[in-house]
Amino acid sequence: MGTTFHGPNPWPHITRAIRTRGPRLAAIAYLGLDAPDLLPLRANDVLIVNASKAAVRAHATSPAVLAHYLHKDVRVLSSPTLHAKVIATNRRAVIGSANASVNSTFADDAVIITDDPEILAQARKFINGIDEITEVDQIFIDNATREWAIGRAVPIPGVSGRVHDPETDFLPSSLTRIFVKHAVDYKPNPTEQHLIHKQQPQQSTTAGPVAKYQLQSLRLDKPSSITRGDIVIVVSADNEWIYPPAVVASEPLRIPRSGGAVLYFLRIRTDLHPISLTDSEKILTALGHPGSRLRTDHYVRSPILRTALLGLWNL
Known part of the structure; x- marks a missing residue:
């Protein structure tokens, strides 16, 4: 040719x-x-x-x-x-x-x-x-x-x-709603596995670039005021790690026969990595936030603390 x-x-x-x-x-x-x-x-x-x-x-x-x-x-x-x-x-x-x-x-x-x-x-x-x-x-x-x-x-x-x-398009234009939530150690039941499989993109072995943004599921044992577009910062169940901010990409999905538990899908950046919770608390304390309450689930009300939390990952 x-x-x-x-x-x-x-x-x-x-x-x-x-x-x-x-x-x-x-x-x-x-x-x-x-x-x-x-x-x-x-x-x-x-x-x-x-x-x-x-x-x-x-x-x-x-x-x-x-x-x-x-x-x-x-x-x-x-x-x-x-x-x-x-x-x-x-x-x-x-x-x-x-x-x-x-x-x-x-x-x-x-x-x-x-x-x-x-x-x-x-x-x-x-x-x-x-x-x-x-x-x-x-x-x-x-x-x-x-x-x-x-x-x-x-x-x-x-x-x-x-x-x-x-880099800024990853986060919503309004950052007024940031939540700290602890991960739940659990094994997904068949209903949850179905929901996760339905929402997650199918894995492909075809060559191509590596996606920078991926979906991750978050299970909460009871309904929450969290909604699509909010920011969630997840802390490991053992209080050892704090994970990078994730954007809520779905409304809560009720899990049948789970006692009221709900499943969210979060959009994460794969180039951001967890930080030691102890190190994070030291950094925030040095910035004037000794009461960051990272070891409890809560809504982050302080705009200054929200900015400091995102700053842990230079966001």
Whole structure:
């Protein structure tokens, strides 16, 4: 085949070029409603998109399309800084300007399609090296659907306006509700195992970047005022470790036949690590918070203490 140039309407050539056997890697920033026809992916493929709040609110990336690929068993990831359009199959690389959307089919876009082994290897390396990524699961899609309904209020990163800082996008804009909770040592019953399996993204052995954000379950023995969007800082049951702040990603799920226990799903950052509870108390005391009460479950009322707690992980 060699190397060929296609424009100003490259999508028929792209669609034809990627119909190959074996897993495919695609990093396409924005997905419109026409994406499944333009970019026909299947199980074991990896798709990285820009499904940030800004992109979804601007209707540049469709939550319905994310759900479509997820139901096809495609591993879907989101990177808030992605603007590239690169596809790598086992035989070809596609590099260009075309998003998978109807707007792209009317725009003057262009791509290079090549079977050059060196370029193909570089394309794969580029896609595997994309960082600041989040695994797209059903909870992610539910949140994205709400953002889509808000409308076109936020500029698209890399197209207009400034790029959002992914480090701060992890936390909600309002940090007034932070809770300290102790982990419960328990073995999930079959009902809980079903809930956890249903909400967690399916593990994939396909090559691709390592997700920076993952889901984790938290069981509480009785209902709580905690709700979606709150911050929870979990302390180990033996009071030895304090775990990094996690964002509540679900409403409480009542566990049948558990005596009133509820299950939450938390979104965590995998690059943040637990800290010794004793060391944390010493740091907070030095900052003027000798009564941080990290050994008891409570709602953190003090704005200054909330800031100090997040500062333990430089957040």
